[in-house]
Amino acid sequence: MKVLVLYYSQTGQLKDIANNCLSPLVNDDSVDVNFVKVETEHQFPFPWTRLTFFNAFPESVFGIPFKLKPIQVDESKDYDLIILAYTVWYLNPSIPISSLLQNEEAKRIFNGKKVVTLIGSRNMWVLAQERVKRHLKELKADLIGNIVLIDRNKNLVSIITIIRWMFYGKKDPFWGFPRAGIIQEDIESSNRFGEVLLNRLKQNNLSDMQEELNAKGAVEINPSLVILEKRATKLFHMYGNFLIKKGGFFDKERLGRVGLLSYLLPIGAFILSPITTLSSFLISVIKRKELAAEIRYFKQNSLRE
Numbered sequence: 001m002k003v004l005v006l007y008y009s010q011t012g013q014l015k016d017i018a019n020n021c022l023s024p025l026v027n028d029d030s031v032d033v034n035f036v037k038v039e040t041e042h043q044f045p046f047p048w049t050r051l052t053f054f055n056a057f058p059e060s061v062f063g064i065p066f067k068l069k070p071i072q073v074d075e076s077k078d079y080d081l082i083i084l085a086y087t088v089w090y091l092n093p094s095i096p097i098s099s100l101l102q103n104e105e106a107k108r109i110f111n112g113k114k115v116v117t118l119i120g121s122r123n124m125w126v127l128a129q130e131r132v133k134r135h136l137k138e139l140k141a142d143l144i145g146n147i148v149l150i151d152r153n154k155n156l157v158s159i160i161t162i163i164r165w166m167f168y169g170k171k172d173p174f175w176g177f178p179r180a181g182i183i184q185e186d187i188e189s190s191n192r193f194g195e196v197l198l199n200r201l202k203q204n205n206l207s208d209m210q211e212e213l214n215a216k217g218a219v220e221i222n223p224s225l226v227i228l229e230k231r232a233t234k235l236f237h238m239y240g241n242f243l244i245k246k247g248g249f250f251d252k253e254r255l256g257r258v259g260l261l262s263y264l265l266p267i268g269a270f271i272l273s274p275i276t277t278l279s280s281f282l283i284s285v286i287k288r289k290e291l292a293a294e295i296r297y298f299k300q301n302s303l304r305e
Contacts, residue, residue, distance in 0.1 A: 007085035008096035024194035058240035065099040101135035
């Protein structure tokens with residue numbers, strides 16, 4: 001049985017998640033697992049500088065593809081399953097993964113294949129997954145499962161720890177703040193999802209397995225964060241348009257606006273986060289039934305027309 005893992009991990013956290021989650025498959029002699037890193041020709045730095053981090057904003061938000069390095073997928077292998085592992089940048093799939101899904105080579109790789117997505121995210125990912133669903137449908141792939149690991153700290157706390165990690169490369173606890181990112185216990189225990197994948201492969205039953213994965217906690221959604229994510233997405237489109245009017249990623253003319261956004265966005269997050277979090281929670285209570293139906297949808301792999 002052959003499994004292809006396509007991933008882009010800038011900090012190494014997502015690769016750690018993939019290694020742990022898929023360890024039952026890797027350690028089984030009946031399964032051949034190939035990890036292939038997806039990379040753009042332009043190398044995004046880590047740690048980021050302030051300007052490079054915010055300059056990637058519009059391309060992330062609008063899914064504008066970058067040129068990829070050659071994708072090292074063995075054409076001679078007929079893969080039974082593809083694992084697409086990705087992180088979320090500005091509420092959307094990371095630029096390398098977004099670029100992959102729009103690449104001509106992806107048509108050959110994904111066409112007719114069973115796919116499971118594996119997401120490592122701060123806390124908001126549902127709309128990024130909707131974009132991935134649409135791409136996979138266009139590529140004629142069959143999405144049969146989704147596994148999500150998130151940073152379980154409070155929203156404002158995780159904003160602070162993630163900024164320190166992204167800009168300074170430091171993820172250790174500090175000043176009473178927890179370690180940045182997804183906690184190691186969650187990463188290590190993710191092998192329970194790999195066990196589901198392995199059993200399905202051995203049973204030759206690669207039909208939709210989301211219900212089985214969800215029973216093990218693969219997708220958990222906070223209703224108030226869904227509301228917050230939708231609000232933020234609208235704002236992000238507005239900010240993205242503001243930047244892109246001054247040119248593309250490599251155009252220096254837009255760096256003035258990028259610099260302005262690099263101050264406004266964090267300040268807005270810190271000032272508005274408590275207010276928007278409270279209002280989103282209140283709306284989630286008022287619209288409980290409506291949101292419950294929406295969350296049931298987000299926990300599955302179907303795509304709204």
